[in-house]
Amino acid sequence: MDLPDPKDLPRLNYSDNDLSIELNCLGSREYTKISYPVKYGIFSRLETRDLILEFNQNHEIRHARSKTRSWPDPQEWLKRTTGNDWVYYSTGGYAGVFESIGEYYLPNLMYTTNSLLGGKPFNEPEVARLSLDWHHTLAGIPLNRAGMPPHIRDWAEKIQSRTPADLDAKAGALFKISGGRTTVLPPDARHSDYDVIPLTIADGCLYKCKFCKVKNKKQFTPRTRADIDRQLNELKTLYADDLINYNSLFLGEHDALNAPADLILYAARTAHGALNFGKSVMKHPRLCFFGSVDAVLNAEERLFKELDTLPFNTCINIGLESADPATLEKIGKPVTAEKVTQAFDRMQAVNKTYHRVEMTCNFIMDEDLPPGHTTAMMALVRDRQRFTRPKGCVYLSPLRFGRPSREVLFDFYSLKTRSRLPMFLYIIQRL
Ligand code: SF4
Structure with missing residues (x-):
């Protein structure tokens, strides 16, 4: 299997009053240590009034963030690993995180580990809801919309079809x-x-x-x-x-x-x-x-x-x-x-x-x-x-x-x- 050249991947967009979709967004191409949120590689994004979900090239959820006021911090997000864990990236108020771990964002894990830093973000209701219930929320968004280009409709069907059990x-x-x-x-x-x-x-x-x-x-x-x-x-x-x-x-x-x-x-x-x-x-x-x-x-x-x-x-x-x-x-x-x-x-x-x-x-x-x-x-x-x-x-x-x-x-x-x-x-x- 040959990988496509990133520049050949179509950058398709769709937006209406309460939904925007962007296929094949290009994030940073280098892993970097920087004090604002950065996403890597190629991914596709779905954004509503309340949330932002990002998907990998296999139509599997990769990142999630709520836009509601109950989300702990707009600079923080959830990332799903290939082992199917959610990791909450927090700033830790930026105080001392870089000095402690060499990175600007602190990975907060769903399981018990030896970290000396961080709070308990998975106890925050909005973080818990999104990490546990993202698919239910996604399935509830009507994505078959009049005027939606076929390529985007096809993508939307695929992301909704990847269930937590599949992942x-x-x-x-x-x-x-x-x-x-x-x-x-x-x-x-x-x-x-x-x-x-x-x-x-x-x-x-x-x-x-x-x-x-x-x-x-x-x-x-x-x-x-x-x-x-x-x-x-x-x-x-x-x-x-x-x-x-x-x-x-x-x-x-x-x-x-x-x-x-x-x-x-x-x-x-x-x-x-x-x-x-x-x-x-x-x-x-x-x-x-x-x-x-x-x-x-x-x-x-x-x-x-x-x-x-x-x-x-x-x-x-x-x-x-x-x-x-x-x-x-x-x-x-x-x-x-x-x-x-x-x-x-x-x-x-x-x-x-x-x-x-x-x-x-x-x-x-x-x-x-x-x-x-x-x-x-x-x-x-x-x-x-x-x-x-x-x-x-x-x-x-x-x-x-x-x-x-x-x-x-x-x-x-x-x-x-x-x-x-x-x-x-x-x-x-x-x-
Ligand atoms: S710390 Fe000791 S027991 Fe653990 S993996 Fe390393 S060698 Fe093995």
Whole structure:
């Protein structure tokens, strides 16, 4: 399937007294960090006196916002993910959101996560109504109007025919392709607004740490090239006409870096061609995946060298968690503090050597950790760095879910001020 050139897509409009429709609107073609609402890629919009709904190229709802006075803020909106979750993007009053997460908009999730920020927008009646009942509202809008061009009428019929049950089934089909839902995305997926296509190249992880809430029971096992090809074929069919809006890839599951170098490179190169990223409406393709301490230490140098030549900007996120022996013991992570330090040093060397590869890392955060945790972490992110560096983000990941805490947030700001590497909070988000 060849993707159309965006300039060949017809920009058709229809409007009357209480309805306006615009097909194939072109949003921003680059993921950007900006303090006003921005939509990406190509989408179509339906607007009434009370609401704005936006749809992807498969006629599936993508964004929603109410125009009524009960909507919390006209600068905020709902986005539906390919996993069929609604995410509420809030400004957080813009105060501190960018400093905390590196983005101007705060993703508020429908499920419990480790976020320290934000309120409870899904408890707002208008947000709850729109996220739960959007299809009922859409189905109640008479869209078969005299004078409506046939192409727009056809589009209107299609958007009304995509029911929540259809979207749920499609999310299920997505999870089935790789063998299960992506339960956690790397923090670096924020650079593509979490619009990443998941391709599993290895199941499971090495450590099965006691503290971890996203692990599964699978032993670490790389997939075969044939399985990667199968997934890509099925993904191409599933994303169909909306593939034009994607150019970012997530290699799953929890430790893709531990897969053989040739498999990682094969997956990235083949996906770029098979998913037509070169023809995406979005510019600057991105690749992200997770890695473990042992995977960093064992990785062949040629892997980073070759990743640097791919048509992607690559982010590899390493779960270091702590460089303090007492903390590693307490959280049940079976690696030594020495190995964590060695892995950290190698990551900095990769960051200095390869322009298009960034290695980022996660450390845990909690009120009840041994005091050595913060000291050991600051020794790496401050004392071991002679200068402030713009590359090699350090993400702090609160251990507790569903417990926003002002004290922990205050601690974060204090650590961030002292860090010589960029430091942000990691909000655990699924696909
Ligand atoms: S933190 Fe990473 S390595 Fe440890 S159990 Fe979770 S997924 Fe596995």
